[in-house]
Amino acid sequence: MQVPFVDLKAQYSSIQDEVSAAINTVIDESAFIGGRFVNVFEQEFAAAHGMGHCISAGNGTDTLYVILKMLGIGPGDEVIVPANSWISSSETVTQVGARVCFVDVDPVYYSMDEKDIARKINRRTKAILAVHLQGQMCNMEAIQEMCTTHGILLIEDCAQSHFSRYHKKLAGTWGIAASFSFYPGKNLGAYGDAGCILTDQEDLALKVRRFARHGALIKHRHEIEGINSRMDGLQAAILSVKLKHIHRWTEKRIEHAERYVAMLREEEEIVLPQVRPGTRHTYHLFVIRARKRDSLMQFLKMQGIETAVHYPTPLPFLDAYRYLGHVQADFPSVSALRDEILSLPIFPELAQDQLEHVVEQIKAFYRK
Ligand SMILES: *Cc1c(COP(=O)(O)O)cnc(C)c1O
Numbered sequence: 001m002q003v004p005f006v007d008l009k010a011q012y013s014s015i016q017d018e019v020s021a022a023i024n025t026v027i028d029e030s031a032f033i034g035g036r037f038v039n040v041f042e043q044e045f046a047a048a049h050g051m052g053h054c055i056s057a058g059n060g061t062d063t064l065y066v067i068l069k070m071l072g073i074g075p076g077d078e079v080i081v082p083a084n085s086w087i088s089s090s091e092t093v094t095q096v097g098a099r100v101c102f103v104d105v106d107p108v109y110y111s112m113d114e115k116d117i118a119r120k121i122n123r124r125t126k127a128i129l130a131v132h133l134q135g136q137m138c139n140m141e142a143i144q145e146m147c148t149t150h151g152i153l154l155i156e157d158c159a160q161s162h163f164s165r166y167h168k169k170l171a172g173t174w175g176i177a178a179s180f181s182f183y184p185g186k187n188l189g190a191y192g193d194a195g196c197i198l199t200d201q202e203d204l205a206l207k208v209r210r211f212a213r214h215g216a217l218i219k220h221r222h223e224i225e226g227i228n229s230r231m232d233g234l235q236a237a238i239l240s241v242k243l244k245h246i247h248r249w250t251e252k253r254i255e256h257a258e259r260y261v262a263m264l265r266e267e268e269e270i271v272l273p274q275v276r277p278g279t280r281h282t283y284h285l286f287v288i289r290a291r292k293r294d295s296l297m298q299f300l301k302m303q304g305i306e307t308a309v310h311y312p313t314p315l316p317f318l319d320a321y322r323y324l325g326h327v328q329a330d331f332p333s334v335s336a337l338r339d340e341i342l343s344l345p346i347f348p349e350l351a352q353d354q355l356e357h358v359v360e361q362i363k364a365f366y367r368k
Contacts, residue, residue: 003345003354005306006185010349011249015241019191022237031233041236042196044243045180048163049170051198053205056231057212060159060181060195064092066229067155067177067197068127070207073098077126082112083314083334085131088181089157090315098126100324102316104331109276110134110287110341113333114142121146127153132161132171134310135187135253135282136275140166140174147175155179159195160284162187163250167278172198177208182239187253187284188246190235252348253283256355260286260344263359269366271340285310286346293340296365303361308343 012019022037031037038056046054057063073079075097081090083102090100103116111133128147130138147154154175158164161171162180172178182194199205210217215226261272271289275281287310290296297307314334316326328335344358 001354001357002304003306003350003358005308005343005345006347007349008184008189011347014349015245018241019238022241023234026233026237029233033230033232035233037233037236037240038231041231041240041243044240045196046198048243049172049198051173052200052202053198055197055199055205055209055212056236057195057197058229058231059193060157060179060183060186061088061092062212062227062229063179063181063195063197064088064129064155064157065095066208066212066227067179068092068096068098070204070211071127071153071155071176073126073153076124078122078124079126080112080117080120080128081315082129082131082133083316083331084110084311084337085133085157085315086159086311087315087318087320088159089129089131091320093129099124100321101125102321102324102326102331104333105133105337106139107333107336108274109136109139110273110337111136111138111276112143114139114146117143117146121150121152125150125152127155129155129157130175131157131159132164133285134273134287135161135164135284136273137161137164137166137171137279137281139276140169144174159183159186161282162284163246163280164282165280166276173200176201177204182235187250187282188239188242191238192232192235194231194235194239196231249348250282252350253346254281256346256348256350257281257283257286259352259355260346260359263356264288264362267363267366270362283346285343287341287343289337289340290342290362291340291366293342296362297342299365300358300361303357305358305361306345309341310343312338314338 042054156178159181182190211226215224
């Protein structure tokens with residue numbers, strides 16, 4: 001039996017007619033860039049979060065850059081970023097001229113450690129980039145309080161946390177602005193690159209939109225120089241179709257996660273993911289800690305099971321950040337996790353027998 005890490009084809013098959021109709025309409029109307037479908041998706045996504053403004057963009061990296069830039073973060077400023085994330089979270093900080101300040105992860109929930117944040121806040125700290133990794137939200141109460149106390153901006157990176165919640169409050173509604181990615185493999189994925197920004201602040205909404213549209217809110221009236229980052233009509237129309245199914249798909253992910261937990265609970269060689277109390281984990285990833293991780297991964301691969309590691313090298317230890325001179329002891333939790341974390345297949349269409357195969361093979365590996 002084959003168990004892929006994600007199966008985008010299976011999801012497409014389940015909504016093929018709706019997607020084809022949407023694509024045909026976009027092409028029929030030649031609404032390729034901007035236009036009706038993009039406006040509709042922006043309104044739907046803002047409304048789904050109870051937020052005032054959604055600004056579509058080309059991807060979920062541009063959105064971080066645009067937010068940081070339009071908040072006036074730049075040279076002399078520091079932005080706090082978790083040591084475990086995708087590089088977009090940190091490279092965009094450098095791109096605006098600010099300095100990346102990495103914090104360790106929480107050893108239980110794998111998101112950023114609020115105690116390390118508290119230690120690293122200083123007078124240059126301008127913003128905290130709260131990355132809700134794997135679908136699990138950060139300790140938003142603690143982080144929000146620190147931001148208020150110290151007058152620091154709170155920005156969310158929700159690329160892995162579509163419709164995750166903390167005390168019933170959705171990811172993307174906590175800070176001054178939030179960044180979303182609709183990369184195909186994300187929980188809400190387009191059929192190409194796409195991203196968006198959510199904010200409740202009208203002046204910031206206008207600024208980010210203007211900057212992402214060559215500095216012009218009205219065609220040819222360039223008030224400033226900007227960049228070109230926009231969502232195309234095909235992606236917007238597809239995302240509108242998928243938005244209708246996202247809650248059902250998220251429920252499926254949660255069901256799969258609960259089944260993994262129930263079936264693997266007795267296995268002593270692994271540590272299962274824990275959900276932060278009062279939150280809704282949306283399982284973009286289902287990450288276990290496993291003894292002999294690399295051999296397990298190899299063994300599973302031979303049984304037709306694809307797994308992955310998110311991420312093999314924590315950000316501070318990448319060549320790109322060698323200039324910061326970090327050593328493992330600077331980030332003890334992420335250093336302890338890096339050789340043990342393993343992401344198991346999880347996607348809404350994962351079949352019960354596929355999931356059982358994964359569980360049985362993990363058990364078989366440790367019985368060997
Ligand atoms: C995927 C991802 C991004 C970047 O999104 P793109 O749309 O691929 O640019 C940013 N941050 C995190 C945490 C991500 O997982």
